[in-house]
Ligand code: HEM
């Protein structure tokens with residue numbers, strides 16, 4: 001049985017792994033250098049940097065999404081229950097949507113601020129969208145890591161297909 005599962009587990013390409021782990025790093029950096037207060041955007045070089053960072057992040061996010069969709073498939077063993085396959089897809093797609101929402105709302109905050117709309121209901125609404133997307137992505141990442149650990153314990157090849165450390169034993 002284990003053998004069949006291994007055959008059905010696909011190996012992610014180098015680029016797929018590079019995108020995955022590159023994004024973990026980029027996202028971590030984005031959180032680390034976060035804007036703590038809207039007043040900070042008065043600093044024009046910080047505003048420019050935020051906009052550049054979010055644009056690059058969004059560009060590679062879209063590129064990654066299409067690359068993954070066109071060339072790669074999940075490593076879940078073929079016999080995985082339908083509901084579990086659906087749950088994995090739901091979390092993966094939600095992570096893409098949430099990351100895009102963080103970038104787009106961030107870019108909109110930047111644009112509005114640059115246009116002089118520095119306070120008011122509209123910018124407050126976009127900031128709350130930005131902050132809510134960030135809260136949701138933390139939950140999704142937690143579920144995702146929990147699921148990855150579950151597969152590591154099951155020893156079904158999913159962990160090995162993406163994670164370079166603490167390898168499952170064949
Ligand atoms: C910022 C944090 C993370 C994000 C946004 C993220 C996102 C994703 C996404 C969207 C996929 C689906 C394949 C793709 O489109 O690239 C994926 C696959 C995967 N990730 Fe993550 N990931 C994160 C962190 C992690 C961590 C820390 C681990 C391990 C501890 C992990 C383990 C895996 C595994 C094993 C797969 C393969 C799942 C499968 O083939 O169905 N990820 N990740």
Ligand code: HEM
Pocket residue numbers: 027030031034035036037038039041047050051053054057102103105106107109110111127130131134
């Ligand atoms: C990938 C890009 C980005 C990431 C990962 C990110 C991350 C964050 C994080 C973690 C917070 C704190 C949320 C909280 O405390 O609940 C935050 C808040 C905020 N971010 Fe971003 N951000 C990004 C892009 C941008 C951009 C482009 C702008 C505007 C130019 C921006 C402006 C703000 C503002 C105004 C706040 C709210 C500060 C306040 O509470 O007054 N962000 N962002």
